[in-house]
Amino acid sequence: MTILKAGKFSPLDPAAAEPFYRQIYNRVRNAIARGSLKPGDRIPSARALTKELGLARGTIETAYSLLAAEGYIQAKGQAGTIVTPGLKLQAPVPSPIRQVDTSLAATSFRPDTILPFQMGLPALDMFPRKIWARLGARCVRAMQPSAMVHPAIYGLPPLRAEIAAYLQVSRGIDCSPSQIFLTSGYRHTIELIGHALLKAGDRVWVEDPGYPPTREILRHMNTTTVPIPVDRDGMMVSDGIRLAPRARAAVVTPAHQSPLCVSLTLPRRMALLDWATRNNAWIVEDDYDGEYRYVSRPLPALKSLDRDGRVLYAGTFSKVLFPSLRLAYLVVPPSQVERFEEISQVLAAGNPELTQTIVTAFITEGHFARHIQRMRKLYAERREATKAGLEGVLGKYVRIDSSPGGMHLILRLQGQRSDRRLVTRMRKDGLYAEALTDWISGEQTASALLLNFTNIDSQRTAENFGKRILTLM
Structure with missing residues (x-):
């Protein structure tokens, strides 16, 4: 990682209470704990770090000896010093989740993932x-x-x-x-x-x-x-x-x-x-x-x-x-x-x-x-398959709109079900959906799911996802 490569190691703090060898030890250990340095990654040699930091080589070797004794690093001779392969670390405590202003949520509601029913994606x-x-x-x-x-x-x-x-x-x-x-x-x-x-x-x-x-x-x-x-x-x-x-x-x-x-x-x-x-x-x-x-x-x-x-x-x-x-x-x-x-x-x-x-x-x-022609035929097939699969499982609870085109289905929720609440549950379960009420500026009377069908490859796949949705309703 660049922060630990020769020529990139930032200066140590001479006024700190910790001695230099301990500061080096903490930097390397914290980089490993955060995942910035991964098992098998190479770290600067003692000679390179001695020259870069202007410290006695014994100071660097003391820090490296302590890291090696605790199992963080291994010396590989001419291959250099590396983070111990196969090193198992306790997952770091996640940072507190920042509260997002819901008025801005709509501008970033498309994840950089590929989830079932994810809106905005063609048949990748x-x-x-x-x-x-x-x-x-x-x-x-x-x-x-x-x-x-x-x-x-x-x-x-x-x-x-x-x-x-x-x-x-x-x-x-x-x-x-x-x-x-x-x-x-x-x-x-x-x-x-x-x-x-x-x-x-x-x-x-x-x-x-x-x-x-x-x-x-x-x-x-x-x-x-x-x-x-x-x-x-x-x-x-x-x-x-x-x-x-x-x-x-x-x-x-x-x-x-x-x-x-x-x-x-x-x-x-x-x-x-x-x-x-x-x-x-x-x-x-x-x-x-x-x-x-x-x-x-x-x-x-x-x-x-x-x-x-x-x-x-x-x-x-x-x-x-x-x-x-x-x-x-x-x-x-x-x-x-x-x-x-x-x-x-x-x-x-x-x-x-x-x-x-x-x-x-x-x-x-x-x-x-040719690609557009193939996709037009494929999407027509996937739309019908997805619609049939979801209706077979959710037919009592939703009504699926008929539409002449597009890349998603609209599932109108029957009864008093909240589309926003169901969307939240689906996303926690690894399924994507968008709530129609999030697309409405005026009085929010509609309650429906927006589900993309372009990446649903068969009716059976749609049925299986429909069963998961049913357990979340």
Whole structure:
């Protein structure tokens, strides 16, 4: 570990009550106890530490002798001194759990794990890792010094061109590469839009229920979010006009509303576009899983209906490839390209060029389109299997919504069961879920679980997890 390597051992305290050999002993022992030094790790030699600390070699050897006598370290001759292999230590006492402000909990509610039913994850077990590894190795071998400088602020030009071509074919969006800005994810996208087009005090329509981080990000940017109810036809635009007719923007998920999975109907799409045009307002279209519709072909994007340049289209590779890419994109109207370039010059650092190069190759060689087609078929199968498995076990206690697309199921809890309480119990049992009430800004009358199905491989697996949920209800 670096804190104990030669040249990295911080000076000892000459004013301390403990002698130098004891200070060295305590540092090494505490590093082992904390896990900073693990069994088999090498520690600095007595000679190296003598030179670095300017102490007598006997002082170092006294500390090491004491550590060896207690079984912490072993001398291996020319191989040096190491932490004793197989050393068993008592687990350290955990630090007290810091109380988290529940008002901010929604911004960090996605763990960096793979848990059953975990929201926001594609089918990671079916990602073509061999193809990705082959493309990655090829891109690394071909890397030139010109690719090792600072990355392009707006995004790698070939990737911007590929995204523009893909959106034209798959989502009906007519745009040029210059309109596309690469970001590090949805949150970065919203921040970029906020800095470019919004100011403190602006009012913004958000869906209710809706994605919690959207509200939190906008709130931290000192804008006022206006929750607009959602029904089976999507955001109720008439309610938005009634509640905040002069709002500066609206954030919507028209393909599969997040989290209810309903689609914004054509009349409401036209009403939303008309409102934005008449009021010189902006529409942010979050199309996070628009590719995954199972009852028919994916719906055209709202952006494809935009004739007045009022819609900003936000997409991401997190759901179609994998989240750790940290790669998303934003399509802005032609009139706003210069403004977003100015803001990007100030705020954006650019995304890793190697990652963008691999994604470009993945798209160019046809792997991206084939992967989406395979996932669309796979998700349709896994959705039905998961739904059947859970209904077979929990049918008396839940009602599962029917939806045309998306990547999760909505389990409506029957009776007076609390979704938040059940979610807490599930997470303690190693199962993931999100409570619908955490996605609602207004009166919390609904009680439902949001369960992702993309990583549930069979009906039997769903049944087994359903039995665990049943014991927690």
